[in-house]
Amino acid sequence: MPRLVIVFDEFAEFKGRHPEESKRLIGIARQGRSLGVHLILATQNIEAAVDPEILQNSTFRICLRVGQAQDSLQMIGIPDAVNLARGRAYFRAQARQQFQGAYCGGPHGKRGESVSPRGIIWVRRDGARREINLPGWADGRGHGEPEPPQYTEAQAIVERIQQAARYLRIRRPALVWPDPLPPRLHLPEILARHFQGGWDGARWSVCRPLRAQARQIAEIQPLIGMCDDPARQQQVLLQLDPERGGHNLLMFGSAGTGKSTLLRTLVSAIAHTRSPDSAHIYVLDFGGSSALKPLESFPHVGAVVTRFEDERVVRLIRFIQDEVSRRDALLRREAVDNYRDLNARRAPSERLPAIFLIIDGFGEFKRLAPAELVRSVGALLGGGVAVGLHVIVSANLQADVPNAIFANIGLRLTFSQADQSEYFRIVGRPSEARLRQDIESPPPPGRGLLRGTPPLEFQAALPSRGDSDEEQATQLSLAAQAMSAAWKGPRPPKIRALPFLVTPTAMVEAAQSVAQTDRADLLVPLGLDFDTLTPLAVDLAEDGPGFLVAGTGPQSGKTTLLRTWVLGLGAQPSHDRLHFLFLDFHTRTLAAFRRLPHQNAYVGSAAGLDKALAALDEEVARRKAQLESMYEAADGDFDSGQVIRGWPHIMVVV
Incomplete structure (x- = not known):
C-alpha cells in the first residue's frame, strides 16, 4: 500500500477559512500515522497555524528564519531561528540540527542541451550518507527515452521522477478532483466531446451520448x-x-x-x-x-x-x-x-x-x-x-x-x-x-x-x-x-398580431379559405377574428336576418365595414339571388353602389323613403301570400324553407 502524503502550503490561511476541516485533517493524520498517512504543513503565521494539538502530533519540525523569537521557541524550543541566514533552517526530531536547504529554482540548461549527470546523495537522520543510482540516470536518460527539455532544476527533478516511475511501472495516483472549470466553454466543443449525431451542417440525425450510460436517454436534454x-x-x-x-x-x-x-x-x-x-x-x-x-x-x-x-x-x-x-x-x-x-x-x-x-x-x-x-x-x-x-x-x-x-x-x-x-x-x-x-x-x-x-x-x-x-x-x-x-418540413406555428390594415387582397385570400356552403354567394369575409386571426365571415342566409354595425363615434369604421360587406356580396357571380335597398339620404356614402349589376334601389332623400318602404312592404306581403297558397295546395308535408331559399334575398343597407 503506498504512503499518502498530504501537503498544505500556508496552512494558517486554510485553518482560518475552514476551522472545522482543519480539525478533521489533524485527526486523520493522528489516526492514520500507523497506516502510512503523513501530513506536511507550511505556514508563515506560526501563531495562527500552530496549536498544541498540532505540536503534539508533529514528529518532525523544520524552522527557517522567523521574525520573532517566540515563533522560534514554539517551533524548536530555542530562539536561534531569528538569526538564520537565507535558506538555512533547523531540523528538529529528537534533537535539533541546523542544515542548508537546497534551492531547486535555478536554471538547468536549455532545451536539447545535454547536462552532466550528478549523483544523488541520501543523508540519513544519523548523518550517514549514501549515493543512490537510478536506472538511466548515469547517461542522463530514462529507459529508451530521449532527453526531455529542461528549464529549471525543479522541472528537471520532476521529469526524472516521471521517467523513473515509468521505468519501474509505478501507477500514477488517482486524481483527487478534476482540473478547475475553465473560464470559457463553447457549446460546439462540448457537443463534439460528449455526443454524436444531431446537426452536422446539412441535416439532423439522432443525437446520442458518445459513452454508453447505464440509464438510456430517449432524447438528449438541452x-x-x-x-x-x-x-x-x-x-x-x-x-x-x-x-x-x-x-x-x-x-x-x-x-x-x-x-x-x-x-x-x-x-x-x-x-x-x-x-x-x-x-x-x-x-x-x-x-x-x-x-x-x-x-x-x-x-x-x-x-x-x-x-x-x-x-x-x-x-x-x-x-x-x-x-x-x-x-x-x-x-x-x-x-x-x-x-x-x-x-x-x-x-x-x-x-x-x-x-x-x-x-x-x-x-x-x-x-x-x-x-x-x-x-x-x-x-x-x-x-x-x-x-x-x-x-x-x-x-x-x-x-x-x-x-x-x-x-x-x-x-x-x-x-x-x-x-x-x-x-x-x-x-x-x-x-x-x-x-x-x-x-x-x-x-x-x-x-x-x-x-x-x-x-x-x-x-x-x-x-x-x-x-x-x-x-x-x-x-x-x-x-x-x-x-x-x-429544413423543408413543418415548422412551429407563428404567433401573429392582428394587422392595423386588412387589404382587399387579404380579403380575397380569406374568401378562398372560408368554408363553402350551398349558398356561397351570400358568405362574405369581413375581416380577421381577433382571437384566432382566422377569416371572420358572415352568411346572410344563416346569420341574419338583422345586423347592427356600431361604433364609438365618427371615423370608427362603420361605413368602411358596410362598403366591404356590399362589395363582397356584389362580387359574387349570381346577381339574381340578391337585391339591394340602400337608404343613404344622410351621408351619401353608398351612392356608388347604384351601379352594381344587381336589382337594387337607392334612396338618397327623405322624399323617396316612403315609396321605397311601401315597395318593400308590398314585396313582403306578396311572399307571405305565396307561401299561404302553397300551404293550401300542398298534399302532406310542405317545406317552406326550400321555397324561401329559392327566392332572392333582399339586403336593406342603412
Whole structure:
C-alpha cells in the first residue's frame, strides 16, 4: 500500500477559512500515522497555524528564519531561528540540527542541451550518507527515452521522477478532483466531446451520448454548461433533465452577468441536438435589449416576442394554454400518462414535439403584463409536465418571481449577485470560501451556482465559437440560416398580431379559405377574428336576418365595414339571388353602389323613403301570400324553407 502524503502550503490561511476541516485533517493524520498517512504543513503565521494539538502530533519540525523569537521557541524550543541566514533552517526530531536547504529554482540548461549527470546523495537522520543510482540516470536518460527539455532544476527533478516511475511501472495516483472549470466553454466543443449525431451542417440525425450510460436517454436534454461536483470528484454536464427535477429552469443574476447569453446557448443546444419537428421554441424577451430576437431565424423558433408587443404577448400565452389543453385531452383519450409514452406508440411523423417557453426578464414581465397572464404562467408549470412543456424563466432577483412559480421549479441557478443573501434564498448556503471569493475576486463571466446541498459551481457555455461577442453572434446567425435553409418540413406555428390594415387582397385570400356552403354567394369575409386571426365571415342566409354595425363615434369604421360587406356580396357571380335597398339620404356614402349589376334601389332623400318602404312592404306581403297558397295546395308535408331559399334575398343597407 503506498504512503499518502498530504501537503498544505500556508496552512494558517486554510485553518482560518475552514476551522472545522482543519480539525478533521489533524485527526486523520493522528489516526492514520500507523497506516502510512503523513501530513506536511507550511505556514508563515506560526501563531495562527500552530496549536498544541498540532505540536503534539508533529514528529518532525523544520524552522527557517522567523521574525520573532517566540515563533522560534514554539517551533524548536530555542530562539536561534531569528538569526538564520537565507535558506538555512533547523531540523528538529529528537534533537535539533541546523542544515542548508537546497534551492531547486535555478536554471538547468536549455532545451536539447545535454547536462552532466550528478549523483544523488541520501543523508540519513544519523548523518550517514549514501549515493543512490537510478536506472538511466548515469547517461542522463530514462529507459529508451530521449532527453526531455529542461528549464529549471525543479522541472528537471520532476521529469526524472516521471521517467523513473515509468521505468519501474509505478501507477500514477488517482486524481483527487478534476482540473478547475475553465473560464470559457463553447457549446460546439462540448457537443463534439460528449455526443454524436444531431446537426452536422446539412441535416439532423439522432443525437446520442458518445459513452454508453447505464440509464438510456430517449432524447438528449438541452445542454447549458458544465458543473463541478468536488464531493463526487467529477465534472458533469449541466442539462435540463426531467428525471432529476430539471423539467423547468429558473435562473437569476444581476444585470449583465450572462442570463441572456445562457438562454441563447439553450436555444442553440436544442437546435443542434433536435430537428425542428421534435422541438418548438417560443420566447418572451423582456430583457430590454432584444438580445434574443436573432434567435427567430432558427427553424425551431415559432416566435420571439418583445416587451413592446402587448398583443402578441397575450396571444403567445393563450396559444400555449390552448396547446396544453389540447394535449391533455389527447393523453386522456389515448389513456397514457405523458407525451413520451404517446410518442412511443406513434410513427415519427405523428409525434408531438417538446415545447420550450422561455421568458427572459420576468421582473419586467410581471410589471408590464396583466396579472392574469402572470398567473397563467404559474398554472402552466403544473399542467405542462406531462404534455412536454418546459418553462425557462430568468430574473434578476428572487423577489421578481412569484412564489407560485419559484416554489414549483426545482432546478434553480444564479450568476453573481450584489447582495449575497440572494444566494441563500435561490440556491442554498454556499461555502464561506465561495462567498469570500465573490468579494475578493469576481468570478469569470458565465460562472454561477446551482441549487444543491451544498450548491455546486457551474460554468455556462457560450452558444457558438468565437473570442468576441461579434464573432459568436455571427457564428450563431450563420448556423441559424443554414438550418433554416436545410429544413423543408413543418415548422412551429407563428404567433401573429392582428394587422392595423386588412387589404382587399387579404380579403380575397380569406374568401378562398372560408368554408363553402350551398349558398356561397351570400358568405362574405369581413375581416380577421381577433382571437384566432382566422377569416371572420358572415352568411346572410344563416346569420341574419338583422345586423347592427356600431361604433364609438365618427371615423370608427362603420361605413368602411358596410362598403366591404356590399362589395363582397356584389362580387359574387349570381346577381339574381340578391337585391339591394340602400337608404343613404344622410351621408351619401353608398351612392356608388347604384351601379352594381344587381336589382337594387337607392334612396338618397327623405322624399323617396316612403315609396321605397311601401315597395318593400308590398314585396313582403306578396311572399307571405305565396307561401299561404302553397300551404293550401300542398298534399302532406310542405317545406317552406326550400321555397324561401329559392327566392332572392333582399339586403336593406342603412
